[in-house]
Amino acid sequence: MILGLVEHDAGRLDERSLETLALGRRLARALGLALHAVLVGPDARPLAARLSAYGVSAAHVVEDERLRDYAPGAWARSVVTVMETERPQAVLAAGTDRGHEVLAHVAARTGLPMAANCTEVEPAADGWVVTRLRWGGSLLEEARLTGATKLVTVAPHAAPADEEPTAGEIAVHAITPALTTADLRVRVSARIEPTRGKVSLADARVVVSGGRGVGSPEGFQVLEELAELLEAAVGCSRVATSLGWRPHADQVGQTGTRVAPELYIACGLSGAIQHLVGCKAAKRILAINTDPEAPIVAKADYAIIGDLHRVVPALAAEIRKAKAEQTPRARP
Numbered sequence: 001m002i003l004g005l006v007e008h009d010a011g012r013l014d015e016r017s018l019e020t021l022a023l024g025r026r027l028a029r030a031l032g033l034a035l036h037a038v039l040v041g042p043d044a045r046p047l048a049a050r051l052s053a054y055g056v057s058a059a060h061v062v063e064d065e066r067l068r069d070y071a072p073g074a075w076a077r078s079v080v081t082v083m084e085t086e087r088p089q090a091v092l093a094a095g096t097d098r099g100h101e102v103l104a105h106v107a108a109r110t111g112l113p114m115a116a117n118c119t120e121v122e123p124a125a126d127g128w129v130v131t132r133l134r135w136g137g138s139l140l141e142e143a144r145l146t147g148a149t150k151l152v153t154v155a156p157h158a159a160p161a162d163e164e165p166t167a168g169e170i171a172v173h174a175i176t177p178a179l180t181t182a183d184l185r186v187r188v189s190a191r192i193e194p195t196r197g198k199v200s201l202a203d204a205r206v207v208v209s210g211g212r213g214v215g216s217p218e219g220f221q222v223l224e225e226l227a228e229l230l231e232a233a234v235g236c237s238r239v240a241t242s243l244g245w246r247p248h249a250d251q252v253g254q255t256g257t258r259v260a261p262e263l264y265i266a267c268g269l270s271g272a273i274q275h276l277v278g279c280k281a282a283k284r285i286l287a288i289n290t291d292p293e294a295p296i297v298a299k300a301d302y303a304i305i306g307d308l309h310r311v312v313p314a315l316a317a318e319i320r321k322a323k324a325e326q327t328p329r330a331r332p
Helices: 015-031 045-054 072-086 097-110 218-230 238-242 273-279 295-299 308-326
Strands: 002-005 035-040 058-062 090-094 114-122 128-134 139-145 150-154 171-175 206-210 233-236 263-267 284-289 302-305
Touching: 002 015, 002 072, 002 097, 015 035, 015 045, 015 090, 015 097, 015 150, 035 045, 035 072, 045 058, 045 171, 058 072, 072 097, 072 171, 090 097, 097 114, 097 150, 114 139, 206 218, 218 233, 218 308, 273 295, 284 295, 284 308
Parallel strands: 002 035, 002 090, 035 058, 058 171, 090 150, 114 150, 206 233, 206 263, 263 284, 284 302
Antiparallel strands: 114 128, 128 139
């Protein structure tokens, strides 16, 4: 059996976890095994039923009220509890902050090896061959992973979150891990949600992102206006967050959010390697920059060499004009 850790929040299944299940489904098929999932939280059972659409035949749900929010040690204890009863050949988790943290705890508790940020996994008799991102995604490393149970985190966007329903109804099993005080020592006790638009940065189809060239917090206003017209999310570089222009939640990059939009519009960004790691999965990159030699321009599919404070408002004006022309006029 292949076991996948599925993250969820506010009644939504995490997209990166669904990508992980897609890779797990391929592994399970190649090995002739079943694909199971583990979910943690008292509100997880309704979500578990939806996993059959992604090839999961059984879900193991921890419904402990103390786990209404994230607690890494308790999540790890829950995964280990399922491992002890089900003996999976591998445990997969998304390459997110939570996925990395929980599987690191699992590795420490079980003494098993773990491979992080894998883009490909190939089963082999003498140890699975994994390809993983190293040095912030600037190179790929091929390694061999051994152990009775392989622990793997899957790099974001390594596989599309395609649906492939199972033949029958998913089996949902309640599990009750023996949690200790130590398991709950670190946990989320409260949340302060940032003021954000309706479009999630991680899932946005279009991202408008700004860097040092934006010039100030107020300079992002033109990016916000363009993003609203495109129903896009606004992102930024690490410099913009370090200067206090934007919150860390908006940061795209190795230490921020990794995005995979249809279109990534980089405004006033030089394109440091840490930032390129965060946007490399974009299908198209449009760079707006005064420097034709900037790294982001070299990586972009399209580039406009010019001042973003003139270019972005001009783009917004043309989009407004196009939308107005498409709007049917009322008859007198």
